[in-house]
Amino acid sequence: MSDWDVEADDDEVGAVIRAVARQLKLWREAAGLTQAEFGAAIGYGEELVSSVERGRRIPRPEYLDRADEVLEAGGKVAAMKGDLAEIRYPKKVRDVKRLEAEAVEICSYNNSVIDGLLQTEEYARAVFNSRRPPFTEEELEQQVAARLARQEIVDGSAALPVFSFVQCESTLRRPYGGRMVMRKQLERLLQLGQLRNVDLQIMPLEREGNTGVDGPFRVLRLRDGTAVGYNEVQLVSRAITEPKLLQVLDIRCGAIRAQALTPQGSLAFIEKVLGETKT
Numbered sequence: 113m114s115d116w117d118v119e120a121d122d123d124e125v126g127a128v129i130r131a132v133a134r135q136l137k138l139w140r141e142a143a144g145l146t147q148a149e150f151g152a153a154i155g156y157g158e159e160l161v162s163s164v165e166r167g168r169r170i171p172r173p174e175y176l177d178r179a180d181e182v183l184e185a186g187g188k189v190a191a192m193k194g195d196l197a198e199i200r201y202p203k204k205v206r207d208v209k210r211l212e213a214e215a216v217e218i219c220s221y222n223n224s225v226i227d228g229l230l231q232t233e234e235y236a237r238a239v240f241n242s243r244r245p246p247f248t249e250e251e252l253e254q255q256v257a258a259r260l261a262r263q264e265i266v267d268g269s270a271a272l273p274v275f276s277f278v279q280c281e282s283t284l285r286r287p288y289g290g291r292m293v294m295r296k297q298l299e300r301l302l303q304l305g306q307l308r309n310v311d312l313q314i315m316p317l318e319r320e321g322n323t324g325v326d327g328p329f330r331v332l333r334l335r336d337g338t339a340v341g342y343n344e345v346q347l348v349s350r351a352i353t354e355p356k357l358l359q360v361l362d363i364r365c366g367a368i369r370a371q372a373l374t375p376q377g378s379l380a381f382i383e384k385v386l387g388e389t390k391t
Contacts, residue, residue, distance in 0.1 A: 117229050130167045133166065136189070139183045143182075143184075145181065151177075156178075218273050221368050227279065234290055234296060238289030278368050280317070281385075341358050
């Protein structure tokens with residue numbers, strides 16, 4: 113049972129891990145246990161305990177649970193699971209998740225894949241599996257888990273952001289993972305499209321004009337009245353804050369929504385495509 117490696121170039125991860133490592137070491141020493149004795153008591157090897165206390169490995173939740181029991185910490189050690197919950201995801205994902213948590217409105221256009229906030233687990237896994245060079249199994253699981261964790265903000269609650277998703281028809285017809293995976297994904301879109309805080313629109317391929325020809329992008333309007341654009345292309349993710357560029361994205365967002373089918377018409381369109389997968 114291995115724990116996560118620390119991202120050496122991630123300052124935020126490093127700071128949290130050092131703090132957790134220091135606390136674990138202090139609790140162990142206060143209990144009068146050597147690293148070998150402590151490792152034997154919680155079911156881990158001395159080498160792993162040493163790596164955790166030096167801040168080279170991120171302890172898994174079950175490591176902290178066992179440590180809390182053995183050290184009789186009364187939940188104080190186990191509580192550090194919350195500090196580690198976010199940093200297990202890549203920095204790019206954490207940054208996007210923070211932006212989304214501050215947003216009151218999120219506008220998204222995608223002509224490549226279904227937006228990550230709308231993806232089923234199977235679809236997300238198929239998309240990540242298509243990447244080259246391929247992810248390792250551990251990296252794949254980390255990417256899928258991170259994507260699913262971001263979806264917590266989409267549940268129809270009035271306190272959560274208003275969403276405007278525009279998907280190109282091509283994303284409904286490209287069968288990542290095969291027909292069954294795509295069918296489940298389409299059913300998921302129909303479900304999310306019924307939420308009060310979600311407008312889901314489809315841009316038909318037959319449209320002569322499509323202002324989204326330059327590719328996927330997002331505009332997030334934040335609680336403090338500011339806005340941030342977000343663009344992800346080959347190997348590069350970029351937050352856009354320059355007012356002139358944000359104005360361009362805002363104009364494009366409005367034009368795309370006007371060119372796409374209405375939310376009601378879009379749900380009917382998705383149902384039509386779903387029916388085609390059953391024939």
